[in-house]
Amino acid sequence: MTETQNAETQNASELEESKMQEQLQELVDQWRVEANIPGVSVGIVHGDKDIVVTSGIESVETQLPVTDKTMFMIGSTTKVFAATAAMALVEDGLLDLDTPLVEYVPELTFADETATRTVTMRHLLTHTGGFTGDAGLSAGWGEDALGRSVSRLNELRQEFPVGEVFSYSNSGFVLAGHVVAKISGLTFEELVKQRVLDPLDMKNSAFLPWDVMTHRFALGHYIRDGVPFVSNETGLDRGMIPCGGMWSSVRDQLVWARYALSGEHPGEGQPLDESTRLLMQKPQRPAAMMFEEVGLGWLLTRYGTTQVVRHGGNVSNLQVSEFMTVPEKNFAVTVLTNALGGGIGKKIVDWCMANLTELPTPASLDVVEPEPAAVDAVLGKYQAGSLTMTVAPGDEGIGIRMGSAQDLGEYEDIVWPPAIPIAFLNDRDFAARADTTRALGRFVTDDTGRAVMLEFGGRTAKRVA
Structure with a gap:
């Protein structure tokens, strides 16, 4: 091929990418407005190129536009940063994944004596500690907040034997953050900054409000009657930061995505050896639906x-945020939003997968019409800590709604989404009626066929009377 032909091919490719970005911008603008979400930031790693699309505003009160450096709360993606900090200490020889944590934190106690003696960091990073995973462990903003939260772990039920059942655990990562902080002699925030953020040159990522406020940042919103309002709460305090309290910009999340994909990054250091970075992404054990397997901090599914x-x-x-990488395609997409609504993150991810990865669209799974007795066997309420999943008939058939099992106290602005209508794939597994290309959850039944547990949203929830 001649130089002229090469140039023409490159120009054609760049023109096609430009059209794709324009199309995505139009769709994000449209979906954001339809969902009444104030602001959205999208980052895409596509081969050797980074694509950024922003839409809307950081706050309905300030009306400042979202930029590529606007910081959003990334929620539970924080857990992977906590896990990375833990693995850095493993490399230092200061932490062993399979040593009981009570050897590092002698004052640690659970309600279950066996758990106190046996829970390890591997259990925490794979969500298999067995104690209640969704619990209010708020403890303010002092430097002792994590320790105060961990001191309350003995109030939590031991739902499952240690190591036997995957159930997504926020409280497990609160403990993980406290353990790595204590071992390192630093606060959790200092440890992650020194061992992860600084080596990657992630300058638009932080944890504490007094650090975040020196940057452009998006405020969280709740939506009532189609109108977004600024929330007066962050949604998490320092006592729960390791499970979801990090703030970051889409530009920094793109840096994180490239590091996750290939180890590439703009900084001068390296958070982990290459073998450890890859180990974190390898399956450690099966997970609970909607996930398939769990690595060390990472969640694994298939497209x-x-x-x-x-x-x-x-x-x-x-x-609300999404973060997905496809190592086989050197592709990643992250979506940051300052309100919940319209399934916008999923829409953006699905569009990117269909239009940018060159992967075939997954075929719809076969749907069955269950016998009435099989339906009756799954109706009811299931509880996972402070969360309740209700399976009940609705206008569009059987649906599942997740909500709070108890008063969340200071977080009065939480608005729970409506029920998700489901379609059965067999007597146990189900998909969302609106998307039957992937399983959404699973009922775990006893010998009589009656559901006793529900895997949904990564939680393994027990049926309640």
């Missing part, structure tokens, strides 16, 4: 038959 390494987060329905 059709292609491996996807992902996370994402939801801070009290006020700020």
